[in-house]
Amino acid sequence: MKNYQRYRKGYYMPPVIALEWLRKEHPEKAPTWCSVDLRDGNQALIIPMSLEEKIEFYKLLVNVGFKEIEVGFPAASDTEFQFLRYLVDHDLIPEDVTVQVLTQAREHIIRKTFEALKGVKNAIVHVYNSTSVAQREQVFRKSKKEIKEIAVEGAKLLKDLTEEAGANYRFEYSPESFTGTEPEYALEVCNAVLDVWQPTPDHKAIINIPVTVEMSMPHIYGMQVAYISQNLKYRDAVELSLHPHNDRGCGVADCELGLLAGADRIEGTLFGNGERTGNADIVTVAMNLFALGIDPKLDFSNMPAIVEVYERVTRMNVHVRQPYAGELVFAAFSGSHQDAIAKGMKWIEEKDPEHWTVPYLYIDPKDVGREYDGGVIRINSQSGKGGVGYLMEQKYGLVMPKKMREDFSYYIKDVSDHRHQELLPDEIHDLFMQEYVNVESPMKLIDFLLKKEPDGVRAGEVHFEIDGKPLTFSARGNGRFDAISNAIQKNVGVAYTFGSYSEHAIDVGSTSRAMAYVSVADKEGKTVWGAGMDTDIITASAMALVSAINRMGNA
Structure with a gap:
């Protein structure tokens, strides 16, 4: 120079x-x-x-x-x-x-x-x-x-x-x-x-x-x-x-x-x-x-x-990267950073140590009036499964299985990449609900009545609406979930292998809702995830299965 x-x-x-x-x-x-x-x-x-x-x-x-x-x-x-x-x-x-x-x-x-x-x-x-x-x-x-x-x-x-x-x-x-x-x-x-x-x-x-x-x-x-x-x-x-x-x-x-x-x-x-x-x-x-x-x-x-x-x-602006005060100073977009922060937050919650030591967060954002939700973990095309999973759990109480978090994070990264923008927490939640939860096309679960027989087997009828047409199938299985799955495989002509299942409550009280997560694998071995939400856990589980099957057909 x-x-x-x-x-x-x-x-x-x-x-x-x-x-x-x-x-x-x-x-x-x-x-x-x-x-x-x-x-x-x-x-x-x-x-x-x-x-x-x-x-x-x-x-x-x-x-x-x-x-x-x-x-x-x-x-x-x-x-x-x-x-x-x-x-x-x-x-x-x-x-x-x-x-x-x-x-x-x-x-x-x-x-x-x-x-x-x-x-x-x-x-x-x-x-x-x-x-x-x-x-x-x-x-x-x-x-x-x-x-x-x-x-x-x-x-x-x-x-x-x-x-x-x-x-x-x-x-x-x-x-x-x-x-x-x-x-x-x-x-x-x-x-x-x-x-x-x-x-x-x-x-x-x-x-x-x-x-x-x-x-x-x-x-x-x-x-x-x-x-x-x-x-x-x-x-x-x-x-x-x-x-x-x-x-x-x-x-x-x-x-x-x-x-x-x-x-x-x-x-x-x-x-x-x-x-x-x-x-x-x-x-x-x-x-x-x-x-x-x-x-x-x-x-x-x-x-x-x-x-x-x-x-x-x-009429001056505080820069978004201004130490302690900027909008983005506690924000992590990097997947590895998000994962470390999420794990650090969990460690702090479990251990309640005397001193703050969360990776990548020099101080606790709450000490300067900042919230974790949507402030620390920020989601864009660079984000990872740890950040998306942490955000969904902390803000919306959705505890997805590890493999499902990974699947959902790739979906979110792809949406963010194509939009060329950051996704806000409510947008991410809406995308999850639209893409994974209670998916009703082409198959919609209407109702089921399954009674326990003397040998312990559940048997009865399951009512569906498939491509807009009402259908009722006989169902039989070791439990209500198994009976519904058997009815689908026998009558709908879809082949899959059941993978994993988990559930949890997302609200407290008499009107609490249950969230269930189900994975299935198609005949090529590709894993697809679905989720179901209902006040009844069995209904939520069945809806999660139906969601996974519908998504498998749409994949």
Whole structure:
């Protein structure tokens, strides 16, 4: 590919750091989460959310469990300003929720931000300025000293205005474009800001290390975070925060390595919506912790409802393969995968183990509000007998014999292949009922009356309708099923060998129905299956036999 020579690494390696954090398997607990959907996410939408949509999204975030929510950039527009005022005026900020507002380190913008905060009890004022080499040289054309002074003056104004307001706001500082900044210089600026704020363990400041643009592999960012964490002043009085973007597709990895490296907090968006390629996907980061046995402190147990609100108010789509939330992330089309999942589900049901270990399913879909039926096992031309059989058993209570499952699965694969589409569970059930159950052409079983004789033999009459013509045959056999079979072979002129038989109830109670499965082999030895359903098990068995014979003639 041409032009690769134009690019070079735009990041800076930190000085020597302690690397013990790399030996950790995972964080010990969930970080503090801060949703920036209403600011960072909203500004990335083609059509920004209306006031009503932002309110609905805000309420969703509160219900999910976010305790810190960035509600906007109040000085950026009247809409942003009015949204915060609406939350205040309508008492929509719970006692345990802190709203966060963003402001550049510029005096008039900071003052406008504080106007919007009047009446807010719990707030984080997040101030930032760019510190990267490219921004210093190309945008601001200022020296390191001058850039640091912007940050310090902004920090002072935050402190002064908070004291004037008699408020107890918390402060956050971001060296924007951190990933393109020399780590030593970023540390110097952050420490200068902290010297102004003088945080304490009881009133912590937040230092946010943003991946404004991803420039390196995630382990480099991890080392940059570790360097800041290990050298930051007032460390026990600082929450070290991450704000990764996703330019290299590594936003989640940046979060995970940053947490190992010492970070305490993550700013991101649901499903990763944000500028350019997006922000860190909080759903994925949180659910990754969940899947490692760590309580994420966020509730995604009804993921479909969360997706519905998100897609409606943002006009964005959650991709069908989006981790944990996509429509198809738990779906298995492959026959071998379906078979393993079906067997794993059965094993879990029988053994009730302490931990989830089903093959191909990283977590239990029910933990995020997804159902197995039609969600995990998906049927198309690639599917196998295990998947079709599992679906029919779990959703419809139909426990076909193993060989019949195989026969039916080939039939379904052929239908799906010719239609060039996936088959939904109800379609598959309908096809089974139409093709295998109570097949009445050309021969239809009308009724039978078979009495037990002194020698134990059953004898009597069987009534049929064949090609529309009513016929009655004498029947005799060791049982009613045998008698009906003998009557057919003697009078209808069809030759077959009886194969296998099984039955079960498919409902509970006085109106329960029985399902019977029968296989027969024609004179060439080809096996054909039929099924019968009735409230009477003998009738169901006879209808299954008739279905198999009819299908044998239609094969």
